[in-house]
Amino acid sequence: MSFEPRIVGFLCNWCSYTGADLAGTARIKYAPNIRSIRVMCSGRVDPVFVIKAFSEGADGVLIAGCHPGDCHYQEGNYKALRRYLLLKRILPEYGIEPERLKLEWIAASEGERFAHVVNGFTEQVRRLGPMNCKGALIESMKDDVLIHEEHAAQGTGERR
Amino acid sequence: MKLNIAIYWGAACGGCDVAILDTHEKLLEIADVVDIHLWPIAMDFKYADVRALADGYLDATLFSGAVRNSENEEIAKLLRKKSKAMIALGACAHTGGVPGLANMYTRGEILDRVYLRSESTNNPEGTLPAEEFMVDAGELQLPRFYNTVKTLDQVVDVDYYIPGCPPASLQIYSALGLLADDMLPKKGSVIGAGDRALCDECARKKSEKTITKIYRTHEKLPDPETCFLEQGFICLGPATRSGCGSRCIKSWTPCRGCYGPLDGVQDQGIKMLGALASVLEPKDEKGINAILDTVVDPLRTVSRFSLASSMLRRKKV
Numbered sequence: 151m152s153f154e155p156r157i158v159g160f161l162c163n164w165c166s167y168t169g170a171d172l173a174g175t176a177r178i179k180y181a182p183n184i185r186s187i188r189v190m191c192s193g194r195v196d197p198v199f200v201i202k203a204f205s206e207g208a209d210g211v212l213i214a215g216c217h218p219g220d221c222h223y224q225e226g227n228y229k230a231l232r233r234y235l236l237l238k239r240i241l242p243e244y245g246i247e248p249e250r251l252k253l254e255w256i257a258a259s260e261g262e263r264f265a266h267v268v269n270g271f272t273e274q275v276r277r278l279g280p281m282n283c284k285g286a287l288i289e290s291m292k293d294d295v296l297i298h299e300e301h302a303a304q305g306t307g308e309r310r
Numbered sequence: 311m312k313l314n315i316a317i318y319w320g321a322a323c324g325g326c327d328v329a330i331l332d333t334h335e336k337l338l339e340i341a342d343v344v345d346i347h348l349w350p351i352a353m354d355f356k357y358a359d360v361r362a363l364a365d366g367y368l369d370a371t372l373f374s375g376a377v378r379n380s381e382n383e384e385i386a387k388l389l390r391k392k393s394k395a396m397i398a399l400g401a402c403a404h405t406g407g408v409p410g411l412a413n414m415y416t417r418g419e420i421l422d423r424v425y426l427r428s429e430s431t432n433n434p435e436g437t438l439p440a441e442e443f444m445v446d447a448g449e450l451q452l453p454r455f456y457n458t459v460k461t462l463d464q465v466v467d468v469d470y471y472i473p474g475c476p477p478a479s480l481q482i483y484s485a486l487g488l489l490a491d492d493m494l495p496k497k498g499s500v501i502g503a504g505d506r507a508l509c510d511e512c513a514r515k516k517s518e519k520t521i522t523k524i525y526r527t528h529e530k531l532p533d534p535e536t537c538f539l540e541q542g543f544i545c546l547g548p549a550t551r552s553g554c555g556s557r558c559i560k561s562w563t564p565c566r567g568c569y570g571p572l573d574g575v576q577d578q579g580i581k582m583l584g585a586l587a588s589v590l591e592p593k594d595e596k597g598i599n600a601i602l603d604t605v606v607d608p609l610r611t612v613s614r615f616s617l618a619s620s621m622l623r624r625k626k627v
Contacts, residue, residue: 243625281626
């Protein structure tokens with residue numbers, strides 16, 4: 151089966167979610183890979199949400215908010231930008247390609263752009279391939295076992 | 311009747327054991343109410359002595375240190391079986407501690423660095439530690455060095471946690487008091503600590519936080535009265551549990567986060583990253599990146615004691 155990226159999208163209520171809504175009512179087709187989560191503001195997106203999404207199976211995370219200057223809460227999107235730029239720096243430390251995280255400004259009127267962003271990001275993540283954080287963690291521990299239990303499992307009997 | 315306890319260390323520096331001794335004259339009070347059945351740093355008991363005990367014989371085990379090799383895991387499981395209460399003592403057992411930072415590397419990378427490449431290594435034959443080795447007296451065995459460092463509760467069921475690197479001695483004393491008086495709270499609780507953020511008990515003056523420049527502690531003498539974070543020093547107070555008595559803060563040193571996350575927080579380090587990004591002043595990408603360039607090693611700074619218990623737990627390989 152071909153790989154279909156699982157993408158979690160955090161969309162701000164006032165601009166980007168409304169933009170996504172517009173894409174829907176305008177019947178614009180876009181990649182079905184995104185799972186949209188409405189948040190009141192892109193500034194509500196705690197970096198914990200992003201890391202949690204990755205740790206529980208997301209291949210990519212999209213954060214979308216109002217254009218600079220348009221934030222319903224004045225400055226929430228600037229906060230999102232700062233967190234995003236900091237997250238981008240630490241993802242490689244975890245062995246995660248920073249290209250799996252994207253921040254975009256999408257206004258309520260930009261249904262077309264929402265579809266374009268989702269399509270582009272889906273293809274970008276598709277090229278990066280599956281992430282499988284959980285599987286990698288389990289794999290990393292496969293030899294972390296008690297030696298006598300390993301011998302027993304191999305049928306060589308207990309050594310001690 | 312005296313309490314039967316064991317005190318053990320996994321991947322630890324021994325600082326938690328010293329913190330127990332640092333209860334000073336109160337140690338005599340502790341000695342009045344407990345019988346110790348294992349304490350490798352201080353007393354000569356063998357694992358066989360513990361194996362000979364009936365299951366559940368020990369009232370409690372104080373386990374310090376992370377689980378980084380097969381011996382740590384084996385003894386953790388043994389003590390779990392022999393103990394009514396398993397208590398994780400200190401940051402390493404609680405959240406992985408400094409040994410947990412090794413999860414940024416693989417076992418292979420660590421062995422390579424330590425035994426083959428470090429500047430002070432002289433190992434022309436490239437000898438690496440072996441798990442089994444023959445000598446005249448017979449076969450010797452070493453524990454297996456694990457690829458991923460684990461917290462105690464990732465290996466055995468843990469009843470209580472006493473945080474800190476090391477835990478404040480008086481907090482160990484008060485936690486032992488809870489045990490002696492049979493007043494322990496519900497299973498899974500953090501004991502010997504507060505339940506609010508360190509900032510809540512910090513005496514420094516706090517106002518609106520906007521940081522325009524980040525400083526490391528050697529780069530500037532901190533103002534004695536103002537919040538460290540407001541001065542541009544990365545202080546983990548907002549994301550760290552109180553209970554340490556602000557030891558570092560009172561010594562003019564920003565909090566490094568050893569008391570671990572607050573209740574309900576899944577990832578102390580990432581939470582702190584969010585807080586740090588929030589209080590930076592710039593609003594444009596260029597300005598933000600300029601200030602982020604001065605944050606040396608952000609992930610290890612905020613997850614210094616909690617990487618092994620964080621959501622991702624290790625570098626993906």
